[in-house]
Amino acid sequence: MRIWMLIITAVVLSFISLFVGAIDIKPSDLLDWNSDKTQIFLASRVPRLMAIILAGAGMSIAGLIMQSLSRNKFVSPTTAGTLDAAKLGILISMLFFTNVTYTQQIIFSFAFALVGTLIFMQILDRIKFKDVIFVPLIGIMYGNILSSVTTFFAYEADLIQNISAWLMGSFTLVMAGRYELLYISIPAVILAYLYANKFTVAGMGEDFAKNLGLSYKFVLNIGLILVAVIATTVVLTVGVIPFLGLIVPNIVSLYLGDNIRKTIPHTAVLGIVFLLVCDIIGRIIVHPYEIPVNVTVAVIGSVIFLIMLIRGRAYAK
Amino acid sequence: MIELKGLTKLFGKKPVVEDVSVTIESGMITSFIGPNGAGKSTLLSMVSRLLDADTGEVLLDKESVKKWKSSEFSKRVSILKQANHINVRLTVRELVSFGRYPYSKGHLTAEDEKFVDQAIEYMNLTEMQDKFLDELSGGQRQRAFIAMVIAQDTDYILLDEPLNNLDMKHSVQIMKILRKLVDELGKTVVIVLHDINFASVYSDRIVALKNGKLVKNGPTHEIINSDALREIYDMDIPIQEQNGCRICVYFNSHTEAK
Numbered sequence: 001m002r003i004w005m006l007i008i009t010a011v012v013l014s015f016i017s018l019f020v021g022a023i024d025i026k027p028s029d030l031l032d033w034n035s036d037k038t039q040i041f042l043a044s045r046v047p048r049l050m051a052i053i054l055a056g057a058g059m060s061i062a063g064l065i066m067q068s069l070s071r072n073k074f075v076s077p078t079t080a081g082t083l084d085a086a087k088l089g090i091l092i093s094m095l096f097f098t099n100v101t102y103t104q105q106i107i108f109s110f111a112f113a114l115v116g117t118l119i120f121m122q123i124l125d126r127i128k129f130k131d132v133i134f135v136p137l138i139g140i141m142y143g144n145i146l147s148s149v150t151t152f153f154a155y156e157a158d159l160i161q162n163i164s165a166w167l168m169g170s171f172t173l174v175m176a177g178r179y180e181l182l183y184i185s186i187p188a189v190i191l192a193y194l195y196a197n198k199f200t201v202a203g204m205g206e207d208f209a210k211n212l213g214l215s216y217k218f219v220l221n222i223g224l225i226l227v228a229v230i231a232t233t234v235v236l237t238v239g240v241i242p243f244l245g246l247i248v249p250n251i252v253s254l255y256l257g258d259n260i261r262k263t264i265p266h267t268a269v270l271g272i273v274f275l276l277v278c279d280i281i282g283r284i285i286v287h288p289y290e291i292p293v294n295v296t297v298a299v300i301g302s303v304i305f306l307i308m309l310i311r312g313r314a315y316a317k
Numbered sequence: 318m319i320e321l322k323g324l325t326k327l328f329g330k331k332p333v334v335e336d337v338s339v340t341i342e343s344g345m346i347t348s349f350i351g352p353n354g355a356g357k358s359t360l361l362s363m364v365s366r367l368l369d370a371d372t373g374e375v376l377l378d379k380e381s382v383k384k385w386k387s388s389e390f391s392k393r394v395s396i397l398k399q400a401n402h403i404n405v406r407l408t409v410r411e412l413v414s415f416g417r418y419p420y421s422k423g424h425l426t427a428e429d430e431k432f433v434d435q436a437i438e439y440m441n442l443t444e445m446q447d448k449f450l451d452e453l454s455g456g457q458r459q460r461a462f463i464a465m466v467i468a469q470d471t472d473y474i475l476l477d478e479p480l481n482n483l484d485m486k487h488s489v490q491i492m493k494i495l496r497k498l499v500d501e502l503g504k505t506v507v508i509v510l511h512d513i514n515f516a517s518v519y520s521d522r523i524v525a526l527k528n529g530k531l532v533k534n535g536p537t538h539e540i541i542n543s544d545a546l547r548e549i550y551d552m553d554i555p556i557q558e559q560n561g562c563r564i565c566v567y568f569n570s571h572t573e574a575k
Contacts (some may be wrong), residue, residue: 071404197423204405207367207398212418212469213391257406257449261423270345 001257006269013276017052018045020280022288043176051174051182055238058185058230060271061192061264063221063245068203068260070124074136076245077231081143085116086235088150095157109236114228116146117222118211167241171279179237188229189268195222196261203258241294243301248274250308318343319473323373326359333359335529345521346499346506350513352550355526358477365396365475391419395466396475409461410446413437416468427554436468456487463494463497474498476508480515492519517541518562527551541565
């Protein structure tokens, strides 16, 4: 697959995404700058598209980094407790401060995502039996433990409904003024690209990295910080999107390999394409209502994931 | 010259390497041999700074390894650990290019590309340079990793059991290549070997360890004799000369039960 084919697909899908929704907007409607339709277009459709692009690219790259650093093809923000830790962080911030500000939520969520992922990597370091399937299973169990702690405290504090809102990955509520946090993931993605070679080397193991004079721990920490930043911005604006960080990097790895400098652009664009498709489907099938994107992603993603598991066990080793 | 001075490594309270002092001569193949658990790999890891010694020090050009900048050190000494478990999907050429990482940090210059080309050619990998590592056989993959180390262009090349999982033909291939690296390119090779006969036929010097302690250290012909081998392996091993090579016939030796 060529990168320009992916980009053209992404552009076409972006265009479709802009003109699909409850209110019928045609490109010709935009000629009148002051019309209601133009206002809706600018306040809702454009931010939604931007959110999809940033979340799609961000989550896929976060997954790519985690798979490289954990040296396991099935580790991703959703299978290593990162997103669950971020959610726990948001909850703690709400329990801690009576009138919690957005900044406080961001800081707590980021800190928890970082520490949560770090703990998972520590667990990974200690277990002897590193089967490709066993490791993400541990991650999922670990994530569920974090998640149940969150639910318990949310129940005690009567915050269950807020919690379920973050569980639901959805672009429905994305509007101008509510998604701009996602732009923080742009520098994170650029930094990921600059560190691409270092991630590839680190992905071949500590001994291998040390042989080439790379400070392994430093690169590992940079990677985990980038993952935590991206996960936090996505959870706080869009919610949890499963599978994205898991399947997109794996599909790219199948046809392009694991040289991250080479695969990062493909991973980012394919992530965008995948999320756009899922979101457009969710908006079309029950038009004029919509299905949250995490549902369509989960349905399509789990099928792809199953195929990968069945066919790809050999390759993942 | 690499000097090992009084190296000790404890795992818990148990010493796996105890007070080992060896000088590694330049321009030669030095083999580390000894029974299982003798501490050969641990010793090699300390030489290559993958492990820190608990006491003692390693000197490269009279300077402690700890004082070397890690990027400079990686231009002088390379280590290849048992690499069969690396499951990263890189092409042969990409892998070999990472050997230039200490010099270029990933942005290959024309000179780097030249080194990469030469290393690939040297290891006879030109035809398969765009194949992924997981499409290669064990022997080809091992050659690819050695090509990477050649591209790294270090004076010292350390290898931890490079013949593991290789059949006879590929083992011989790899050992001949290492010999060529020393004889033609003037490299210094330090290698952990399990098979005493490969050590006997291909190495210039042998360092023998047993239970973490140094038992023998000297030119190959001084070590490959029944008396020295009895001390190392607790086995009576007859030696036979074959075309100038000393072969240890250990397959039906009497072993002392311990």
